[in-house]
Amino acid sequence: MSMHMRDSHRLFLQSFMSRGLLDAKEVRQLFKTVCLKFNEPTSDKEEDRKLQLLEFVRTINVNIRPFHMEIKKGVSEDEGVSYYCLVCTNESAITRLASDYTQSELEFFKKLVDQIVDNEGEIGSTSAVNIVDKLDKNMKKMSRQDAQVLLQKLESAKWILIHKGTGQVSLSTRCLLELEQYILDVYGAEDENLKCNMCNKLCIKGQSCDSCQTKLHLHCASRFFHNKDNPKCPNKNCGSPWPHQVPKKGPSGDTQ
Amino acid sequence: GRQTAEAVQTDFVKFIPEEFAEKLVTFIGGQRPGETSGSVRISGNGWAALGRSTQKLFCKSPPLHIMSGTFQRGEFEGKKNPIIRCD
Amino acid sequence: STQAQKAAASMDPADQEKRLHDLVQYLLIMDQKKLPIKKMDINKHVLKEHRGAFPVMMKKAGDALLQVFGIELVALEDKLKGTYILVNRVDTDTEDLGNRDGQAGQDFTPVEWPEEDDAKTGLLMVILSLIFMNGQVMLDSYMWHTLKKLGIDTDFNHEVFGDSKKLITQEFAKQGYIEYTRQQNSDPPVYEFRWGQRAKQEISRKNCLDFVSQLYERDPEQWTSQWQAVLEEGEAMGTTSQD
Ligand SMILES: [Zn+2]
Ligand SMILES: [Zn+2]
Numbered sequence: 001m002s003m004h005m006r007d008s009h010r011l012f013l014q015s016f017m018s019r020g021l022l023d024a025k026e027v028r029q030l031f032k033t034v035c036l037k038f039n040e041p042t043s044d045k046e047e048d049r050k051l052q053l054l055e056f057v058r059t060i061n062v063n064i065r066p067f068h069m070e071i072k073k074g075v076s077e078d079e080g081v082s083y084y085c086l087v088c089t090n091e092s093a094i095t096r097l098a099s100d101y102t103q104s105e106l107e108f109f110k111k112l113v114d115q116i117v118d119n120e121g122e123i124g125s126t127s128a129v130n131i132v133d134k135l136d137k138n139m140k141k142m143s144r145q146d147a148q149v150l151l152q153k154l155e156s157a158k159w160i161l162i163h164k165g166t167g168q169v170s171l172s173t174r175c176l177l178e179l180e181q182y183i184l185d186v187y188g189a190e191d192e193n194l195k196c197n198m199c200n201k202l203c204i205k206g207q208s209c210d211s212c213q214t215k216l217h218l219h220c221a222s223r224f225f226h227n228k229d230n231p232k233c234p235n236k237n238c239g240s241p242w243p244h245q246v247p248k249k250g251p252s253g254d255t256q
Numbered sequence: 257g258r259q260t261a262e263a264v265q266t267d268f269v270k271f272i273p274e275e276f277a278e279k280l281v282t283f284i285g286g287q288r289p290g291e292t293s294g295s296v297r298i299s300g301n302g303w304a305a306l307g308r309s310t311q312k313l314f315c316k317s318p319p320l321h322i323m324s325g326t327f328q329r330g331e332f333e334g335k336k337n338p339i340i341r342c343d
Numbered sequence: 344s345t346q347a348q349k350a351a352a353s354m355d356p357a358d359q360e361k362r363l364h365d366l367v368q369y370l371l372i373m374d375q376k377k378l379p380i381k382k383m384d385i386n387k388h389v390l391k392e393h394r395g396a397f398p399v400m401m402k403k404a405g406d407a408l409l410q411v412f413g414i415e416l417v418a419l420e421d422k423l424k425g426t427y428i429l430v431n432r433v434d435t436d437t438e439d440l441g442n443r444d445g446q447a448g449q450d451f452t453p454v455e456w457p458e459e460d461d462a463k464t465g466l467l468m469v470i471l472s473l474i475f476m477n478g479q480v481m482l483d484s485y486m487w488h489t490l491k492k493l494g495i496d497t498d499f500n501h502e503v504f505g506d507s508k509k510l511i512t513q514e515f516a517k518q519g520y521i522e523y524t525r526q527q528n529s530d531p532p533v534y535e536f537r538w539g540q541r542a543k544q545e546i547s548r549k550n551c552l553d554f555v556s557q558l559y560e561r562d563p564e565q566w567t568s569q570w571q572a573v574l575e576e577g578e579a580m581g582t583t584s585q586d
Contacts, residue, residue, distance in 0.1 A: 005410060005411050005413075007413060007433055007434075010411070010412060010413035010433045011413070011433050011434075011435060011453055011454075012453075013411075013412060014317075014318050014412070014413065014431070014433060014435065014453065014454050015453035015454055015455075017318040017319070017320055017321075017454075018318040018453075018454045018455050018456065019455055020321060026451065029451040030451060030453060033437050033440060033451055033453060034453065036440050037434075037437055037440055063410075063411045064411060066360075066364045066367075067364055067367045067368045067371070067407075067411075068364070068368055069320075069368075087324065088320075088322035088323070088324040088325065089324070090324065090325060091324055091325030091329075092325055092365070093388065094365055094368055094369050094372065094388060094389070095322060095324060095325030095326055095368075095372070096325060096326060096327070096328070097369070097372060097373070097388065098321075098322055098325075098326040098372050098375065099372075099375050099376055100321055100326075100375055101326070106326060106327040107327070109323075109327070110327055110330070156457060156458075157321060157457075159323055175323065178322070178323050178324045179323060179324060181324075182324065182329070185329075186329065269561065269565045269566055269567075271476040271477060271555075271566065271569070273473055273476075273477065273481075273485065273488075273489040274489065274492060276472070276473065276476065276489070276555065276558070277489050277490075277492035277493050278492070279558050279559060280469065280493060280558065281492070281493065283558055286493075286494060295491070295494060295496075296492060296493060296494040297494045298493060298494050298503075299502075299503070300458075300462060300502065300503040302465075303461075303462035303465040303466060303503050303504075304458050304461040304462045304465065305461075305465075306464075306465030306468065306469075307456075307460070307461035307462055307463065307464035307465030307466075307468070308456075308461050308464075308465075310464060310465065310468040310554065311454075311456060311461065311464055312435065312436040312438065313468070313546055313550040313551075313554065314464065314545045314546050315430050315431040315432065315544065315545045315546070316430075316431055316456075316545055317374060317412075317414045317429040317430060317431040318431075318454055318456075319371070319372075319374040319375040319377070320368075320371040320372055320374065320375070321375070322372065
C-alpha cells in the first residue's frame with residue numbers, strides 16, 4: 001500500500017490547515033469532495049468507505065509526522081461529539097516564532113487556560129476579560145476591549161468556546177488535543193487528577209468520585225454506567241457509589 | 257486591406273477606472289450617493305463576499321496555525337512541580 | 344554549489360534530517376503573516392552553524408513542501424532577493440463539482456479563510472485589477488481617486504479596513520502583493536502602483552482579465568492591449584492554458 005501523497009491528500013491536508021477542526025460529517029464531506037475532484041473512486045458501501053478514509057488519513061499522518069504535525073481525533077467534553085483536528089505535536093524555539101498572537105495575548109491565553117483548568121473546565125466571560133488585570137506589569141497593557149476582541153479571535157480560530165447563552169468560556173476540543181501534553185505536564189500534579197479513568201485521555205470537565213478522585217468524562221460515564229442500577233466508582237480499590245447523575249447517552253454522533 | 261482592418265481593431269475598448277468602480281458597486285450591492293445621504297458604502301459583508309468569490313483566483317497557501325509551544329511554559333503560581341520543557 | 348554540497352555532506356545525517364524537519368515547520372509557521380521569509384532568519388533560527396549548506400537544505404525543504412503539502416517554495420528576486428514565499432500549487436477550487444456529481448448540496452469549501460482575510464482579498468483583487476487594466480501601472484493619485492468611488496477614503500478610518508492607506512501601501516507592499524515605488528525626482532512625491540512579486544506568483548493576468556470581463560459582460564479579447572499582455576504571459580509560461 002503506497003504511502004505516497006497525491007493531490008487528494010494535499011487538498012485534504014490544506015483543508016485541515018485552514019479550518020483547524022472538522023466534525024465527523026465535515027470530514028466525510030471533505031473526503032468525498034477531494035476524491036471527486038481528483039477522480040479517485042470511493043466505495044459505495046459505508047463500511048468500506050470508512051476504511052478507505054482511515055487509510056487515507058493514515059497516509060497523511062505518516063507524511064506529516066516528521067514535521068511535528070498530526071491529524072488527531074478528539075471527543076468534546078460537553079457533548080461527546082467526535083472532532084478531527086490538525087495539531088502541532090511539539091514545543092520548540094521554532095514554535096515560539098509563531099505570530100498569530102502577540103506576547104501579551106499569549107500571556108492572557110496562558111492565564112485563561114490556567115483559570116479554566118482550575119475551575120473544572122469553564123469560567124464566566126467577565127472573569128475571562130478581567131484577566132487583563134493579572135497580566136505581568138512588564139507586558140504591553142491590554143484593555144478590556146482588547147480582551148473582548150482577543151476572545152472573539154480565539155473563538156473564531158477554534159481555540160476556545162464561548163457559550164451563546166451563558167457566555168461561559170471553555171477550551172475547545174482542538175485546544176485540548178493540541179495542549180494535552182502541556183496541560184498534563186503543568187497541571188497534572190499528584191493530587192490533581194486530570195485523566196479520565198476509562199479512556200485515559202485528558203479530562204478537565206467531567207465527574208469525580210467524592211472518595212478517591214477518580215474522574216470520568218461525561219460521555220465515558222454515560223457509556224460505563226449505561227443500564228447500571230447502582231453506579232459505582234470504577235476504581236477497584238474504591239467502589240463507592242457514584243455521587244453524580246449519570247448523563248444520558250446523547251445522539252450517537254459518529255463512531256470512530 | 258489588412259492595415260485598415262488592424263487600425264479598426266486598435267483599442268476597441270478602453271479601460272476607465274471610474275467605470276470599473278461603478279460596475280463593482282453594482283455587483284457587490286453597495287449603497288450609492290443619492291440612495292442615502294453620504295458617499296458610496298460597501299459593507300464588511302460585501303467586501304468579504306467579493307473576497308470569497310475571488311479567493312480561487314489566487315494560489316494562496318493556507319498558513320499553519322498552532323498554539324502548542326507558542327509561549328514559554330514559564331512561572332506558575334501555586335502549582336507543584338510543573339515540567340518546564342526546554343528545547 | 345559544490346561548497347554547499349560539501350557543507351551538507353559534512354553534517355551528521357541524523358542532525359541534517361532533524362534540521363530539515365525543523366526548516367519545513369519553520370517555513371510553514373513563518374507563512375502566517377505572508378511576509379517574505381529572509382535567508383538571514385532561516386540561518387539564524389534553523390540552520391545556525393550549518394548555514395553553509397543553505398542551498399542544499401532549501402532544495403530539500405522545497406521538495407518536501409511540494410511533495411507533502413503541494414506548496415511551492417519560491418525565491419524572490421531583485422529588491423527582494425534573499426527572501427522566499429510559499430505559493431499553493433494544489434487546485435483548491437471545488438465550485439464546479441456539484442455539476443459533475445449530480446448531487447446537490449456541495450456546500451463544503453475545503454480551504455476556508457477568516458472573514459478579515461476575505462475582505463482584504465476582495466480589496467486586493469480590486470487594486471490588482473485596476474493596476475493591470477490600466478496598463479500594469481497606476482499613479483497613486485488615480486488609485487486613491489478610484490478607491491474613493493468604492494467608499495474608501497484614505498483620509499478617514501474605514502469601517503472595514505481601518506487605516507486603508509497603511510493597509511495598501513505598507514501591509515500589501517511588504518507582503519509582496521504590490522510594489523509602491525516613488526517616481527524618481529518627483530517633488531512633491533508621486534508614487535506608482537505595480538503588481539508585486541507575490542501577486543505575479545499567486546494570480547495570473549488571465550484570471551484578472553476574466554474577472555473584469557465577467558463584470559463588464561464582455562469578451563476578454565475585446566480589451567486588446569490587456570489581452571496582448573495575457574498572451575505574452577501565456578508564452579512566458581510555455582503554455583496557453585492554466586493547468
Ligand atoms: Zn474518557
Ligand atoms: Zn472512587
